[in-house]
Amino acid sequence: MIVCLGLIALSSLAQESTALFVRADRILVQPGEETTGAVLIENGIIVAVGPGVAAPEGAREISGAVVCAGYLDAWSSLGVEPASVRDGKTSPATSVLDGLDLFSNDHLRLDSLESGVTALRIQSGVEAEVGGLSAVVRNDPGQDGPGAVLMEDACVAATIGVTRNGKTVDVFDRVDEVDDIADLVEAGLAYRESWLDYEEKLAEWEKEIAEKEEELEKDFKKAKKKRDEDIEEAEEKGKEHKEKKYKEDKKPKRPRTDTDKETMARVGSGEIPLVVEVHRYPEIRELLDRTESFDRLRLILAGATEAKPFADELAMRRIPVIVWPTPMGVTRPDEFRMHDLELAATLDDAGVQVLFGSGGHGAARDLPALAALAVGHGLDRTAAFEALTLGPARSFDVAQRIGSVERGKDADLLVLDGDPLDVATRARFVILRGEVVVER
Amino acid sequence: MITTLLVSSLALSGAAVAPQPSFAVRAAAVHLADGTTLEDGVLWVENGTIRAVGRGVEPPAGTPFIEHDGALSAGIVAAHTHMGGGDGLQDSTRAFLPEARVLHAFEPKHSDFERALAAGITTAVLAPRETNVAGGRIAVVKTSGGTVLERDGHLHLSLHTTALWGWREPTSWPGALAHLERRLEEREGPFAEIASGERSVIIEAWDRHEVSRALEFATSHGLRGALRGGHRAGELARRVRSSGLSMIVGPFAPGEDREHLRSVVALAEAGVPLAFGLDAPASDPEALRLSAALCVREGLEPQTAWRALTSTAAQVAGVADRVGSLERGLDADFVLWSGPPLELTSRVEAVYIGGELVFGGAR
Known part of the structure; x- marks a missing residue:
């Protein structure tokens, strides 16, 4: 958590930003909603959107063809120190923020920022079953601005890869790993149950003690006399005097504190989502079966190479899927072997919430191109735009801050020279919390 | 629709x-x-x-x-692929197979061709793998119907580091070049044909030093044809241009090193004819159009990118009189x-x- 403290400490250094006035032919307010006019930003927050908005005096004025929300890469490790990314020994409570490296891959982060990726859901521990707590961070080039962390505990991420440490994980082991993860959720829920139980018993005990004390207080003399008599009687009979037992001696046992179990309890109770990278049919089947009884769990699949047959079930259970719409065999060939570019379209048609993620730390830059490719393979344009913006913002509980161009939200915006999904479109300006951080 | x-x-x-x-x-x-x-x-x-x-x-x-x-x-012309070949395009015991014809590995019903069609690719160059110094002669085929446009095409050479194996000759650059020089003195056969300019070559050369070596080799013998690779050839763009050789680039993956993309832009700006190629059998035919798109995002002229997928690719493959x-x-x-x-x-x-x-x- 040192990083977070550092960020807070640095926040005092931030300059107060003046108003920014962005004029555009098209303002993509949110997926499916468009307007024209301008966006007014004050102190990093969007204060007005639409045709009637006028520029206040002194505001910086910029313009472009299209204004839209910055993209959120739902699956990244950008900015995380490489050894932490590959760590095989993380556990549920491990926080990715502890593995941030302010100096690693800054050129990749800048590249992705220039292509419009203004926020990332970052994870570590991809070689472990459970990588720990993911965070949603702003793609701030130096990670030094205040509020670079949008959500420090966005979800718990788990990985059921086809390979681990360069070795193939066979299907039985993969199914076992699903069971391990489900067991962890169960253990988390049991842990929370044991605490609730403890707290209940403790309260009961405290109440009884209080009652007893009150009673003793009332009849103190009587009780003392009774005790003296008892001691005397015991002496006469040559026996040892036994003190009367009170409730105090049976104080309920406090369960051991376990942050991993506590984290999994938060997952099991739906406070934070669980993202599971899973690719092949058998383990997807097992995962859906094993999690069916967890009625509050917010499961999100990632990768999901062979998820097509589960589209209806995923829709019915409202399980979003993070798709990496890349041509197959390009990277991580084992996991994405037989990856079908029509996956996103099939899931969306069935009613599944599709999110886009770049699956690795270098590829965030090309997320808009890959979103376009998914459209070329049948995905609805609006759904593709949603999968880059509001979809992941909602899934990771940051939609009140980012994901659309609406009044009151943080001004993390793009000013583009064309449609977001067109191949030659470039971001003329990238704005983070009202400040122009890319300009070209 | x-x-x-x-x-x-x-x-x-x-x-x-x-x-x-x-x-x-x-x-x-x-x-x-x-x-x-x-x-x-x-x-x-x-x-x-x-x-x-x-x-x-x-x-x-x-x-x-x-x-x-x-x-x-x-239709799109994929200027360099291993479609339908699998591991059968790689001879692991002999480095020099100038007589080999990749056409013999052509299987028109292979699923690679169906996928290529779905990506808008109608013509594909079938090339040997880069692991042989002289891998044989390319074929150019249509992706449906088994039509063969070129049975006995360019001679495929490799000056890529993977052509140098530890346990078979040659194991060094000087060794590979000495062997090639010797073969170029032959009076007949494919090496004589490339020396006389009768037959074109495709030379695998990816890293900067490989491109430099391939250029020197090709120009000193007056070879014509194309280089395959050029990931880091940006600085050498003018030399490539003056060699008269074309460059077959790609495929490029999401998150590709930007230097590779910049190299393509630099080659295009220098006037080097460009064509896009695919990789090992596993690579998705859609990677071809994605590669072009990634280069356009990096600054390649869209018209140049489109020609590199069609007409220039057909020229590089030697079939521009039929397709592209x-x-x-x-x-x-x-x-x-x-x-x-x-x-x-x-x-x-x-x-x-x-x-x-x-x-x-x-x-």
Whole structure:
């Protein structure tokens, strides 16, 4: 958590930003909603959107063809120190923020920022079953601005890869790993149950003690006399005097504190989502079966190479899927072997919430191109735009801050020279919390 | 959406399925090889070849017409692939196989070709792997129907580091070059043919030093043809240009090192003819168009990128007299797209080879 403290400490250094006035032919307010006019930003927050908005005096004025929300890469490790990314020994409570490296891959982060990726859901521990707590961070080039962390505990991420440490994980082991993860959720829920139980018993005990004390207080003399008599009687009979037992001696046992179990309890109770990278049919089947009884769990699949047959079930259970719409065999060939570019379209048609993620730390830059490719393979344009913006913002509980161009939200915006999904479109300006951080 | 395909003549159902001796397609946008676009252009096909293309083309009355509200372009030419070859394109015991012909590994029904069609690729160069110093002679085939455009094409050489194996000769650059020099003195056979300029070469050269070595080798012997690779050839762009060699680049993956993309842009700016190629059998044919798109995002002119997928690729493969452009007399290999073919958002809706519908269309 040192990083977070550092960020807070640095926040005092931030300059107060003046108003920014962005004029555009098209303002993509949110997926499916468009307007024209301008966006007014004050102190990093969007204060007005639409045709009637006028520029206040002194505001910086910029313009472009299209204004839209910055993209959120739902699956990244950008900015995380490489050894932490590959760590095989993380556990549920491990926080990715502890593995941030302010100096690693800054050129990749800048590249992705220039292509419009203004926020990332970052994870570590991809070689472990459970990588720990993911965070949603702003793609701030130096990670030094205040509020670079949008959500420090966005979800718990788990990985059921086809390979681990360069070795193939066979299907039985993969199914076992699903069971391990489900067991962890169960253990988390049991842990929370044991605490609730403890707290209940403790309260009961405290109440009884209080009652007893009150009673003793009332009849103190009587009780003392009774005790003296008892001691005397015991002496006469040559026996040892036994003190009367009170409730105090049976104080309920406090369960051991376990942050991993506590984290999994938060997952099991739906406070934070669980993202599971899973690719092949058998383990997807097992995962859906094993999690069916967890009625509050917010499961999100990632990768999901062979998820097509589960589209209806995923829709019915409202399980979003993070798709990496890349041509197959390009990277991580084992996991994405037989990856079908029509996956996103099939899931969306069935009613599944599709999110886009770049699956690795270098590829965030090309997320808009890959979103376009998914459209070329049948995905609805609006759904593709949603999968880059509001979809992941909602899934990771940051939609009140980012994901659309609406009044009151943080001004993390793009000013583009064309449609977001067109191949030659470039971001003329990238704005983070009202400040122009890319300009070209 | 093939609902956009409206056949206006009487030969409704037949037009989309059986090959027609003569038919025409009117598309909202016809993308030509030079990068220009014709609005409401007409392509007139007769006996499997292009009879005419243009705005005012009027085939005789009664010619079946297909109306398409999207884009029409020439089929894509993949300038370098290992489609349908699997591991059978790699000889692990001999480094020099100049007589080998990749055509012998051609299996027209292989699923690689179906996937290529779905990506709008109608012609593919079949090349040996880069692990042999002299891997043999390329073939150029259509992705449907088993048509072979070139049985005995360019000689494929490799000056890529993977051609130097630890346990078979040659194991060093000097060794590989000494062997090649010796072979070039032969009086007949493929090496004699490349020395005389009768036959072209494709030389695998990826890293900067490999490109430099390949350029020196090729220019000192007056070889013509193309280099394959050029990931880090940006600084050498002018040398590549003056060598007269083309460059076959790609495929590029998401998150590709930007230097590789910049190298393509630099080569294009220097005037080097460019073509896009695919990788090992596993790589998705869609990687070809994605590669072009990633280069465009990096600053490559869209027209250049489009030519590198079609007409220049056909020139590099030595089959520009048959495919790669929408021109009178060429094979009627074309694609109907939902939008501009370079846009990744555009879908392949129908593919025709030799005037025959081979993918999409009526579904």
